[in-house]
Amino acid sequence: MDESKIKQLVEEMTFPNGKNRDMTIDEVAVIQPGLGRIMPEIGARTWKLYYAGKAENWPNAMYQWKETTKLFELGAYTRPKHEDGIEEYLRDDWAPVKKAIENENLDEFMKAMEQAVDSANAWHEKKEKGYIRWKVPSEAPPDLDLTPRK
Numbered sequence: 001m002d003e004s005k006i007k008q009l010v011e012e013m014t015f016p017n018g019k020n021r022d023m024t025i026d027e028v029a030v031i032q033p034g035l036g037r038i039m040p041e042i043g044a045r046t047w048k049l050y051y052a053g054k055a056e057n058w059p060n061a062m063y064q065w066k067e068t069t070k071l072f073e074l075g076a077y078t079r080p081k082h083e084d085g086i087e088e089y090l091r092d093d094w095a096p097v098k099k100a101i102e103n104e105n106l107d108e109f110m111k112a113m114e115q116a117v118d119s120a121n122a123w124h125e126k127k128e129k130g131y132i133r134w135k136v137p138s139e140a141p142p143d144l145d146l147t148p149r150k
Contacts (some may be wrong), residue, residue, distance in 0.1 A: 032078040042071045043134055044141070046117075051140040053101060053109045057148040061101045061109075069094065085123060093119040 014022035049064035069090065076086040093116045100109035117136060124132045140146055 052146045
């Protein structure tokens with residue numbers, strides 16, 4: 001079967017959503033989360049990452065770093081127009097945070113986090129979303145005890 005026939009068959013197919021509704025492949029694609037839905041979760045994870053690192057809870061900081069990275073990657077995948085920028089940010093600004101965590105170096109971590117936040121806001125400007133200016137909240141998140149385990 002040639003590729004055009006396969007494409008036509010897929011476009012005609014529907015998939016159950018588990019709630020008594022069948023969806024086309026195009027409808028499934030449309031409901032994938034964009035950055036407007038993903039970025040608040042990235043912010044919440046980054047908040048936890050910051051305070052875990054500040055408390056020198058390196059295992060939790062690494063966990064939050066990895067989970068945040070997965071969210072960035074999901075955003076790059078679902079919104080390909082932002083893929084290059086996200087990949088650049090992860091390489092140039094997010095990777096140093098990981099290195100500081102691996103080194104268990106608080107000073108290095110705090111500098112890397114400051115740079116990562118500043119760069120994220122610079123990306124917002126670059127993408128004509130300068131009205132979005134993220135900052136680390138002034139208090140640790142109330143839902144987790146981020147102190148290290150002895």
